[in-house]
Amino acid sequence: MKNKPLFQQMTIVGVGLIGGSVARSLKKHHQCATIVGYSRNEKELKKALALGVIDSYSTDIKRAVQGSELILLSTPVGAYKAILDELKDNLSENTVITDVGSSKQSVINAAKAVFGYLPPTFVPGHPIAGTEKSGVDASIDNLFAQRCIILTPLPETNREAIDKVRAMWQAIGAEVVEMSPEHHDHVLAATSHLPHVLAFSLVNTLAQMNEHNEIFRFAAGGFRDFTRIASSDPTMWRDICIENKEAILELMQIYEKQLKVLEAAIQTGDADKILSLFSHARDARDEHVIQ
């Protein structure tokens, strides 16, 4: 039984892991009749077309968005401002825009810088999903199943626009929650941005050591898991560090203090303190993190 799709046409700006996975998921669920790709990188678009992820593409933004009910921005956040600049005069009033950027205040600021305000049809969003891989080759049709999507609309955001974006994510199996952009940035700095920053730094620490080939050889499964996120897209993570700078720096400082507490306990051989720190961490993780 095929119901009427949610959208007749939508445009995906930046068809990589996330954009490609949204497209594949919508296709699987028959929720969008035509998916148009846009990028400055035609090679990426050709590949997405060949893979059947998109139905057509254009490297001309005006053509790419013509007739689309929904535009999804899924490039690294650092590229948003330039894209919105190009979009500005090619946007019909009813077209809903949403995005998948990992920092939300900066996205809203970029939109404000271009439009003078956050357009009421722009619904900032962020899917809490992804892998360490990147590119359309890595896109899959169930990346958002049972995953959480955070929307951060402002009071002036159009309710119908929010509901449309919400419906899109729900149609591909995700759960949608709303919170303020400030709160989003604070929470994600802790659960995602800080861990990435720590993992990149750990790999760099080891790569610096003289015997680094040998060192990586003796890395067990725990190390592979721990550093998997250090294989993530460097450009995307550079942009996140720039865009969510304040929250990330605050967390890094809290983390460094925490590390110093442990370091002091190791230094003085305070076995009870070390055990209490480790036990506390294990209990917190086992209580809160679903395996």
Added chain:
Amino acid sequence: MKNKPLFQQMTIVGVGLIGGSVARSLKKHHQCATIVGYSRNEKELKKALALGVIDSYSTDIKRAVQGSELILLSTPVGAYKAILDELKDNLSENTVITDVGSSKQSVINAAKAVFGYLPPTFVPGHPIAGTEKSGVDASIDNLFAQRCIILTPLPETNREAIDKVRAMWQAIGAEVVEMSPEHHDHVLAATSHLPHVLAFSLVNTLAQMNEHNEIFRFAAGGFRDFTRIASSDPTMWRDICIENKEAILELMQIYEKQLKVLEAAIQTGDADKILSLFSHARDARDEHVIQ
């Protein structure tokens, strides 16, 4: 075709994840006719017996080692000295001893403190394998398949004893390498001890935050992987931090410096520097770490 087993009888001291997995693996490969368990915790031994991991047990060390060709120490390293003290007068000259401790210089020092020297039949070892789980319930019969085992014998260690321990690990599918205890401790501080210390500290940082319930809710797959090792046994990791203190502290300081470099780049908005740090980390991981 059943060949003659390598060992007629061995004793496993501490039948948890590692000791239990050695026992299960040897049984699977028919390499030990009788496996005797020893522990101060009789409940653990009863469970291991019920699970078929060991064939018999004793809480009397003299009985537990009588007639065994090989004794495997697989308790947390902090307990070794007390165990060796008890073993000292109950050891026949030909009995080979090995262990699975994550720090090797401290194990050798513990043996020297008890015996006055490292007995030539004591072959210090460390399997680079494990999971974040602990206890005999978590033991499996293929934990060491294709994994690396590091032996750190001294020049005075008996070659036959080394070969016996080597044969045991190879019989259950592992690859054995030898290196000095100092080098082992340095390498493992980097690939295993530092990541654990960082993961425990990350979870504690997040657990401190007011909204910690919510924060853990929005943790994606990368976070789960990254913090998995924070579910490891706190007692075991306390002992490792005490026993390999110098190498761990040195690595923590190098790591903190690395983190400060990134922090400064984020602070000043140095996009090129951030990108270069992240790219370098991704390349190093992708080059060296087998997925």
